[in-house]
Amino acid sequence: MTFPPADAPGLFIAFEGGDGAGKSTQAALLAQALSDAGRTVLRTREPGGTPVGEKLRSLVLDHGQGEIDARCEALIFAAARAAHATQVIAPAVARGEVVITDRYIDSSIAYQGVGRGLGAAEVQQLNVWATAGLWPELTVLLDVSAEEGRCRRTATEAAEDRLESEPDHFHAAIRQAFLDRAAARPERYLVLPAGRPAGELAATVRTRVLQLLAAREAGAA
Ligand code: TYD
Numbered sequence: 001m002t003f004p005p006a007d008a009p010g011l012f013i014a015f016e017g018g019d020g021a022g023k024s025t026q027a028a029l030l031a032q033a034l035s036d037a038g039r040t041v042l043r044t045r046e047p048g049g050t051p052v053g054e055k056l057r058s059l060v061l062d063h064g065q066g067e068i069d070a071r072c073e074a075l076i077f078a079a080a081r082a083a084h085a086t087q088v089i090a091p092a093v094a095r096g097e098v099v100i101t102d103r104y105i106d107s108s109i110a111y112q113g114v115g116r117g118l119g120a121a122e123v124q125q126l127n128v129w130a131t132a133g134l135w136p137e138l139t140v141l142l143d144v145s146a147e148e149g150r151c152r153r154t155a156t157e158a159a160e161d162r163l164e165s166e167p168d169h170f171h172a173a174i175r176q177a178f179l180d181r182a183a184a185r186p187e188r189y190l191v192l193p194a195g196r197p198a199g200e201l202a203a204t205v206r207t208r209v210l211q212l213l214a215a216r217e218a219g220a221a
Helices: 023-036 051-061 070-094 105-115 120-131 146-156 168-184 198-220
Strands: 011-017 041-045 098-102 138-143 189-193
Touching (some): 011 105, 023 041, 023 198, 041 070, 051 070, 070 098, 070 105, 070 120, 105 120, 105 168, 146 168, 168 189, 189 198
Parallel strands (some): 041 098, 138 189
16 A cells, blocks of 8 residues: 655545434535644545546436446446546645545445445555555544434434435445444544444544544654
């Protein structure tokens, strides 16, 4: 695996987790806290984040596009990610910004690699190629059970997309896939129970990210 060089001025953070985990809320709270602390923050999401990525997003998530088989689905997510990594994330990190993305490679490994059964290693390889090996320095995993995620999604009343409407056993496999990723590289992950109060989760995330930034700046001094 390759990461942004240790002396890259910015920081790249991903939020991951099952549907209904509250990633967007936590990404927004972290972005606000870092802006308040005087950092330039770029908040983005996948699939999407570029004009081509947003088109690919509706292609792969909206119902009624005709059959999309698993390999095609994995390639669409990877194509959107290639544009996102090259056009948006890498340049912002190089400019010294903190990039916060709602989902990244781990989502493809969990949903397409494990959920769709394409194989975690194969999907990882595809995505390393697509992103030229750009990985986040920290991934915040908001851990949610399939049942809790479904309840939280239902409560918001938004229509479910193609992936969200998969059954609970699909979401349970995805949850385990995320946890396995985090267990394999604990220094790169912050795993939090999504059911805790939003303010408490936000404080834990903020503390970890500020520590990371302080360590980075101490190293650069
Ligand atoms: P998300 O944007 O988190 O959903 P919402 O905007 O409705 O909260 O993610 C959209 C869906 O796409 C989600 O079910 C997970 C899925 N997904 C994949 O299957 N693979 C991927 O690589 C990514 C980025 C998302």
